[in-house]
Amino acid sequence: MSHYEAPIREPLVLGDKSYHDITEDIAKPIEGTANKNWYIAFYISLAAMLWGFGCIFYTIGTGIGVWGLNKNIGWAWDITNFVWWVGIGHAGTLISAVLLLFRQKWRMAINRSAEAMTIFAVFQAGLFPIIHMGRPWNAYWVLPLPNQFGSLWVNFNSPLLWDVFAISTYLSVSLVFWWTGLLPDFAMIRDRAVKPFQKKIYALLSFGWSGRAKDWQRFEEVSLVLAGLATPLVLSVHTIVSMDFATSINPGWHSTIFPPYFVAGAIFSGFAMVQTLLGIMRKVTNLEDYITRIHVEYMNIVIIVTGGIVAVAYATEFFIAWYTGSPYENYTYLSVGAATGPYAWAFWSLIIFNIITPQLLWIKKFRRSFIITFIISIAINIGMWFERFDIIAIVLSKGHLPSTWWRFEPTFVDVGIFIGTIGFFFVLFLLYARTFPVIAQAEVKTILKSSGEFYKKRREQGIPTKPAIVIANDAGLNDKSNKE
Amino acid sequence: MESSKVIHAFYNDDEIVLDAVKTVKAKGHHIEEVFCPFPVHGLDKAMGLAPTRLAITAFIYGITGLSFAIWMTNYMMIQNWPMDIGGKPSFSWAENMPAFVPIMFELTVFFAAHLMVITFYMRSRLWPFKDAENPDPRTTDDHFLMEIPVHNNEAEITALLATTGAVEINIVDKH
Numbered sequence: 001m002s003h004y005e006a007p008i009r010e011p012l013v014l015g016d017k018s019y020h021d022i023t024e025d026i027a028k029p030i031e032g033t034a035n036k037n038w039y040i041a042f043y044i045s046l047a048a049m050l051w052g053f054g055c056i057f058y059t060i061g062t063g064i065g066v067w068g069l070n071k072n073i074g075w076a077w078d079i080t081n082f083v084w085w086v087g088i089g090h091a092g093t094l095i096s097a098v099l100l101l102f103r104q105k106w107r108m109a110i111n112r113s114a115e116a117m118t119i120f121a122v123f124q125a126g127l128f129p130i131i132h133m134g135r136p137w138n139a140y141w142v143l144p145l146p147n148q149f150g151s152l153w154v155n156f157n158s159p160l161l162w163d164v165f166a167i168s169t170y171l172s173v174s175l176v177f178w179w180t181g182l183l184p185d186f187a188m189i190r191d192r193a194v195k196p197f198q199k200k201i202y203a204l205l206s207f208g209w210s211g212r213a214k215d216w217q218r219f220e221e222v223s224l225v226l227a228g229l230a231t232p233l234v235l236s237v238h239t240i241v242s243m244d245f246a247t248s249i250n251p252g253w254h255s256t257i258f259p260p261y262f263v264a265g266a267i268f269s270g271f272a273m274v275q276t277l278l279g280i281m282r283k284v285t286n287l288e289d290y291i292t293r294i295h296v297e298y299m300n301i302v303i304i305v306t307g308g309i310v311a312v313a314y315a316t317e318f319f320i321a322w323y324t325g326s327p328y329e330n331y332t333y334l335s336v337g338a339a340t341g342p343y344a345w346a347f348w349s350l351i352i353f354n355i356i357t358p359q360l361l362w363i364k365k366f367r368r369s370f371i372i373t374f375i376i377s378i379a380i381n382i383g384m385w386f387e388r389f390d391i392i393a394i395v396l397s398k399g400h401l402p403s404t405w406w407r408f409e410p411t412f413v414d415v416g417i418f419i420g421t422i423g424f425f426f427v428l429f430l431l432y433a434r435t436f437p438v439i440a441q442a443e444v445k446t447i448l449k450s451s452g453e454f455y456k457k458r459r460e461q462g463i464p465t466k467p468a469i470v471i472a473n474d475a476g477l478n479d480k481s482n483k484e
Numbered sequence: 485m486e487s488s489k490v491i492h493a494f495y496n497d498d499e500i501v502l503d504a505v506k507t508v509k510a511k512g513h514h515i516e517e518v519f520c521p522f523p524v525h526g527l528d529k530a531m532g533l534a535p536t537r538l539a540i541t542a543f544i545y546g547i548t549g550l551s552f553a554i555w556m557t558n559y560m561m562i563q564n565w566p567m568d569i570g571g572k573p574s575f576s577w578a579e580n581m582p583a584f585v586p587i588m589f590e591l592t593v594f595f596a597a598h599l600m601v602i603t604f605y606m607r608s609r610l611w612p613f614k615d616a617e618n619p620d621p622r623t624t625d626d627h628f629l630m631e632i633p634v635h636n637n638e639a640e641i642t643a644l645l646a647t648t649g650a651v652e653i654n655i656v657d658k659h
Contacts, residue, residue: 019496019522019625020626023626144556152565153561153564154560155569156561156583157561157569157572157574157580162586162590169591172594173598177597180601183610184522184624187616188521191616191618191624191625203615204612204613206616208610208613208614208617209610210519210617210618211519211618211623211624212517212520212608213518213524213528213531214533214608216520216522216524216527217523217533217535217536218607219608220523222538222601222604224539225538225539225542225600226600229542229546229593230593232589232593233590236586236589236593240586442521442522445521445522445626446522449498466497467497467500469649470649471646471647478652478653478655479638
């Protein structure tokens with residue numbers, strides 16, 4: 001009974017699938033040609049990406065002055081976008097690492113794409129601090145390299161430098177975790193490939209994976225240890241991002257609640273982005289049998305939990321700000337001042353998109369609906385962007401000296417770079433969806449007998465998962481060796 | 485070249501191949517290799533493979549990363565170029581240690597994860613431009629391949645394999 005699973009659990013793979021059917025289904029989007037919708041989406045994303053690159057070159061060529069920054073607000077959309085993208089990048093490794101440690105089988109249908117999303121999102125995030133440096137060719141100065149400036153080293157006391165270490169570790173570890181999981185799936189594509197060029201490419205990508213019993217033993221051990229290492233890593237990254245704010249002495253930022261609250265928000269927004277992407281992907285790649293209603297529901301439950309933590313954090317911030325009795329606190333991003341001030345629209349966008357809308361997911365019918373999930377996931381993406389914008393722009397717009405109060409207004413360059421990163425992200429994701437095995441097929445095969453609909457039904461009828469042995473007839477025996 | 489002959493027995497189910505491995509081992513035959521499209525739990529034990537020590541290497545690499553981070557922060561911030569930042573001078577590593585915890589943590593993870601994966605790739609001979617060594621393309625799809633070396637006992641082994649549910653049995657020369 002090695003493949004037993006309680007019958008009450010919903011199947012994770014629908015239909016009468018055999019192992020070979022899984023291979024076919026996962027390989028189909030790669031081996032087929034792209035349809036019109038893919039091209040439309042790709043060209044729109046590409047146009048946005050090129051527009052964004054144009055804005056980046058304009059910024060670098062002219063200077064940061066082309067952004068809407070001013071004396072008070074020295075970083076606005078760039079850091080907002082940076083934190084937003086890093087936050088989105090949190091779901092992938094959470095799904096593949098934390099859910100692996102908890103032995104959640106449903107992660108197997110979504111981990112590959114969630115990790116791809118993570119890596120592509122962290123790329124976008126990394127762009128912003130580098131552009132904001134103004135002189136991106138000096139970006140290597142953030143590394144502790146021996147140098148000729150009087151052996152001046154980086155400052156290890158600075159949370160911005162912690163960010164450099166956290167994000168580069170996160171990106172590179174996520175990348176090898178993703179790639180290691182991809183090896184057997186690339187090997188599967190390689191061994192099916194008919195076109196010689198395709199075979200060569202996938203042979204290269206698969207690193208010569210052969211699937212020996214010893215390789216699999218090591219593969220599983222490496223996956224488990226990487227999951228163990230990546231779990232605290234995921235939590236550390238947004239903790240450190242939050243310290244960019246929390247270690248400063250600005251009211252509204254100087255807050256010990258920031259690390260857990262940022263981590264919860266990151267997982268919240270990351271899962272929302274996974275819902276957005278997979279809601280579309282399961283349709284266009286015909287993988288509805290693998291990314292099912294129950295997967296969507298499980299992710300929605302994570303969204304409710306992390307969204308709840310975020311809501312409690314907002315309430316705490318709001319209450320404590322008021323409870324201090326300090327007049328300065330009335331100008332922080334969660335205060336009566338913010339709710340009624342010039343940034344009231346941003347404040348209420350945050351509340352509506354991030355707190356009120358996700359509560360609809362308490363209703364079972366809604367959290368099992370693909371359409372409603374998709375709409376709510378978009379709302380959360382917007383809400384989480386506003387959270388970061390509020391934290392930065394509202395807090396910085398009103399400092400201790402009222403005569404210096406000033407507001408932030410983005411220029412077309414701010415907007416252009418943001419849209420450009422969204423385009424860049426989708427360009428990468430669309431290319432990925434056409435060339436990579438988007439579901440970890442080797443892993444899905446391991447759960448087919450325990451969680452596949454076909455086998456679950458058979459087990460209820462008392463039929464064992466192990467098929468009856470058919471004794472090979474003479475036709476099955478071939479002597480291919482050289483007779484000597 | 486009698487000894488270079490091997491039998492390739494194909495199976496199309498994970499539970500059947502696991503039982504077959506146990507049966508073949510019980511009869512005292514050596515199983516050279518089993519190629520699988522996905523991990524089969526208990527197969528390594530049934531084949532008699534030693535447990536992997538990669539987790540131990542990860543621990544050692546992690547300790548290395550931690551030591552490196554301690555050395556680096558001490559050398560750069562305390563020894564080589566101490567700075568007085570915000571009235572908090574860098575004259576003692578121990579007193580500055582809390583600010584270095586994030587760096588120490590990240591480098592521990594960085595070293596442990598990357599060096600373990602590199603060790604895995606080297607030990608399992610996986611790298612770009614490496615040719616795959618699975619004898620049949622079906623072993624990455626839905627077939628399991630058991631490789632057994634033969635020493636003039638083809639008939640005995642094929643008869644045994646046939647009863648274990650092999651769907652195809654080939655006798656081939658191993659290169």
